[in-house]
Amino acid sequence: MNEIFIGKKSSAAGGWGALKSCGKQLLQSGSALSGARTMLKANQPNGFDCPGCAWGDPEHGSSFEFCENGVKAVSWEATQKRATPAFFAKHTVSELRKLSDYELELNGRLTHPMRYDAPSDTYLPVAWEDAFAEIGGILKNLNSPDQAEFYTSGRASNEAAYLYQLFVRLYGTNNFPDCSNMCHEASGIGLRQAIGAGKGTVLLEDFEKADAIFVLGQNPGTNHPRMLGDLRRAAIRGAEIVVFNPVRERGLERFSDPQAKLEMLSGGSTDIASHYYQPLLGGDMAAVRGMSKAVFAAEDAALAAGHPAVLDHDFLGEHCEGFAEYRATVDATSWDEIEDQSGLSRHDIEQAANVYMSAENVICTWAMGVTQHLHSVATIREISNFMFLRGNIGKPGAGLCPVRGHSNVQGDRTVGINEKPADAFLDALEKEFGFTAPRKHGHNVLGAIGAMLDGSAKAFIGLGGNFARATPDSALVAKALKNLKLTVNIATKPNHSHLMPGEVSFILPCLGRTEIDLNSAGQSQVVSVEDSMSMVHGSAGINRPASPYLLSEVGIIAGIAEATLGTKTVSWPALADDYERIRSHIEATIPGFDDYNTRLRTPRGFLLRNSAAHREWNTPTGKANFFAGTLPASTVHQQARTAQTRFALQTFRSHDQYNTTVYGLDDRYRGVYGERNVIFIHPDDLASLGAQSGDRVNVIGEYDDGIERIAPNFRLVSYDIPRGSVAGYYPELNVLVPLGSAGDQSDTPTSKSVMVSFQKDTAA
Template identity: 75%
Template sequence: MAETKFVGKRSAAAGGWGALKSCGKQLLGSGAALSGAKTLLKANQPDGFDCPGCAWGDPEHGSSFEFCENGVKAVAWEATAKRTEPDFFGRYTVSELRNWTDYALEHEGRLTQPMRYDAASDRYYPVEWEDAFAEIGAVLRSLDNPNRAEFYTSGRASNEAAFLYQMFVRLYGTNNFPDCSNMCHEASGVGLTQAVGVGKGTVLLEDFEKADAIFVIGQNPGTNHPRMLGDLRRASERGAQIVVLNPVKERGLERFSDPQRKVEMLHGGSGAIATHYFQPRLGGDMAAVRGIAKLVFARDDAAVAAGQPSLLDHDFITTHTADLDAYRAAVDATDWDHILDQSGLTRDEIEQMADVYLAADKVICTWAMGVTQHRHSVATIREITSLMLLRGNLGKPGAGLCPVRGHSNVQGDRTVGINEKAPPALIDALERELGVPIPRQPGHNVLGAIGAMMDGSAQAFIGLGGNFARATPDSALIADALSSLKLTVHVATKLNHCHLVPGETSFILPCLGRTEIDRNSKGVSQIVTVEDSMSMVHGSGGINRPASPWLRSEVKIVAGIAAATVGSSVVDWATLSDDNDLIRDMISRVLPGFHDYNTRVRKPRGFHLRNSAANREWNTPSGKANFSTASLPEATEHQQTRKADGQFVLQTFRSHDQYNTTIYGMDDRYRGIYGKRTIVFMHPDDIASIGAKAGDIMDVVGEHDDGVSRVAKGFSLVAYDIPRGCVAGYYPELNCLVPLSTFGSESYTPASKSVIVSFRHQKELAAA
């Protein structure tokens, strides 16, 4: 019988009373309602902590309530009164815990003591910190080559912990730095570096107050970075055009009710976000932008022929760019049939976008993983940048490029050195600082690390935060790979599935959270720092009592492992880790832009890292901003599946009660889903085309031709407003269908938005 009770009414608008009710539910559910509420008043404040949620920028004026529903969930999740004590591990074997959901595991609360896995009993047992460090160091030293170890970093790590981590790993002798950025915005870094010489966005938060038009491509801020909705709504209210390209109709991009507007909340009001909303097919964004550029060139030709001023910014183009002629040739060579078929948009829709772009003097283009997780993502970002260059929309107020990162410090980790392809200047600076040679050979990114684990060349994995086993594609293969290692070490605040695939020797090392006080040996409270998507570096000092007296900071844990592995003759790890100011002093000597680090980060709102592209300085081989010369893909996955009966293209995304692999709850109220996560969103006509109806439970079958069998069992079909041939569902549940063999060209990011699948009733699959 079809199951439909989990489908309900979508929220009328993002935010509003629904957000406040959800916040209250999260605080009450954490068991720390009063303390959590008090904690929130210090979020994103000069004397408080940086929100452990998303990387959206904080306003310069520093609102007393600059947090959002996501921030409340993140704080409640971390500041929970629940604890995962050693006796919990005495009650359950690791094999039993593998059957628990992600939500159930993390709902048990904060880890309290370092734990070591015992294979004989299949349980974790408490271990002393120094014993854990000594054993980890002994295993790492026993490896015949440092390149046999993989050192993963989550974007939750602070600048100080990440800097110490990369310094330790390079002293150990490798550049193996698989990083969470490899799975999200790597394409942004690669594409922007090629185009403008810096792999970061070029805008500040105040630029959103000045833009005439904002293009929002492949992102869902209502769920992923809700504070952005306030900036978009204010821009819309003052007359800026907000153009959205997203295959799925997302409530947060349609309407927003700001919980901080008292009168609006009283009357149940809301305001529009998007002035234009278009739904391209999955993978069709590059074609859509190419269509806009084609119209811009055509209209410019017509204007010049009529004796009118050119529509292009020729002064900017001549002074600051290269390869315009080659880009124009690529655009001219792209026919409209290809553009329309690949984008899934009509000519009229692309004309509307071109109208907005040409009418605006100042344009911001912002994007997220809907752009970055395709095979041709780097080319798409180059295309977006090229469109912006045509009218000089870089390096002026109210205009620029804005990739929106996820985790609160994923950008900062890369800035301070978490990079498997370290810039020569960084290695040079480290060698000057430390007085010893540093390895220069590129190391492994995420896919490289997975490949090394699978072929046996990697023998150790250390994870500084994150949930590697669930965040990566081909989940079953990753679990097998991790469990085959000699050593697995996880620095974490809560239990997750990655901890349940232990290697021969395995440790869980519990760390302090962002909201907790970190005192050094002199009793002085320490601060750490993070960098947001606008390159603002903020201080963050916890205010809560630690969840357990056994917890150590990430900095202390990294230093402990480092001292036990490489010794303290080059770096005095104990002294350095006892005073974060000393780490920041070292960063200021090694990295450009961090001068007077300790002074500037203690000022309200922190400081801005200078962006060369925002100042129209182009650190590229040509010395200029480079137009793209790429052609559109010959065929996207969506175009390929139309040749095969019953195949579709799947994108994985978050629910509203989720942040990355962390599941806060089972609802997704903006999409009208309650109490269930094993679902697939699908166009009603597509549901009918496979002989099914909404609510039917199907198995989702991976159809990539690489010899690997992939099946996600028991997923309910939900009729939704999404283009024909495109389907969507939640990760990490559907990561088992994302193939390691399909990834972004040049970025090596898993193509999680371009997964080819089919659907079968379970009895049909068994018969096959």
């Protein structure tokens, strides 16, 4: 049985395996020919922005790049399958809850607005105007606007997100739980404290100039495959790529570029990582601190020998604050502490530091392996410290590069989706629209869930996404949603959030990114998005909508807003009929969007200026700020180690999924086929448990709050991962992530630091 389940891992990321997977996805969706044609318009100046990830597009040449994730995302959206009213009439909500995420979304695109009917436990079709009227009526009759929660997924366009925040602030609240609360919140907070800008400082072309690239807590082969092309090109020209990741990930080891003809014909591949280190979960901060310690030792030795300095003293003196305090903190941190917490040897850390010191231009890039811990903000500050030492910010081929997931999660924040809005932004809104904006900070994701559970929240509107499955503590979130008077989900396909209805519940189907969005004059509307490199570019769908009853996200928001607020302050129908009007309002209220409508027409769009990339520091000190905090007293991994039978769990994606959307049941880069209930574990840890690869266990959450958390019937898989660390897929394991454990300052669920134990599954 194990042979069926655990197979051979791909020898390299990409290659023929990627091509075969794409063909399989296109055939499965029933749109092989149309899907292939559609992909030719992905990331094209006259096409649509790929919904697969937020990686940037090239500055030069054709912007079409082969990407397995992009093909999956497009074929998933462009499927010929339909979840019609007949589908909902055939299945009760209770029956649909028994389906897996994969099985549920396989039923295809939503075609009609639907309203939950409690007596029959089914969804029934409803007219758009009736849905808007009832939603607006309930919102108007709440005791306070703060009783409503307005969630946003990163798939929403700039235009939809801006209109959404405008509606909600005119309504009277800053309750904006957002998907970014669960991923890169720590990046924004840490970078604003360090450099005065909450975004990365690099452009895509900087990867062509970097001498070394440090990749921390990131798996681009699965999460943003187009990045592998840039890493491959960097490796070929001789740049050193240093990886810190607890799990051996195939895409960071070797990559076969499907666009490289000779490599494909020969079955060859390119080595990506020149150095691959596997820290313990939560040990990245200690590893980076260790590299800084090695840099300081080299500086002292160089100066003592009369050699040139290792540090960039000009940069430190002109641009940095707090260097002496940081140096003292590093000196006070012992190598024993660094080795114990990182799980790496001093030799390995010094080896990585030597790469850094030998490189003139260095990029440091990271993702959620860094941001979903208790001390994530401190870790990002430590990364910034490290990069300051040799002036690796604000010059070509160097900088800080957090890589976001969803295609416009960064843009949503830029245009106002923020529960803690800046006063300057609210001032601009008030001036532009003539109203008094709410100033009280609103709820983030965890705050919204808490308000639902204690009854202070009465309504939830989700602009895209799958809130119930993306959030931690799945059982509690299901209970929270069912507590509500109103739940509204704007979506393209059925998902589990739709199956946890409140007293009144609607599913409102919207156009996908690939579909034509026509206004009343029959003109195609263009939306815009912002990638991880702060490039804003247009996106215009090319496919016929999946149903004539679909509305755009902008149209749905406008319909709800008009039914709730009327049109005295804002003409919602006029904005929905001409997105250029929305962009004109964005231009008037948000810096950097000057001449928005004109600049959006350029082939690659335009760059939002990042002051830190120009060595301008919008911080209270007017400089880049060092952080002199100590390492955590102990990580979850260190705590688990003392109990011996406990482990530190991280959740991550399989290769056949994107966020909570599951495209298939295979994870060929890790050699797992046909199943998702798996736990990756070191072979010696298997032996210590008296277990074998393939055995079934129940995974027990060990958070000390009196709540029982169990993920039943998971298969153990022997894997190259540090002892004491284990890993498995979300959303299946989100049931173990406690609401009560969140990052310091970021309030992000600690999905990479979950204490667990195992018990034999007696039902297996």
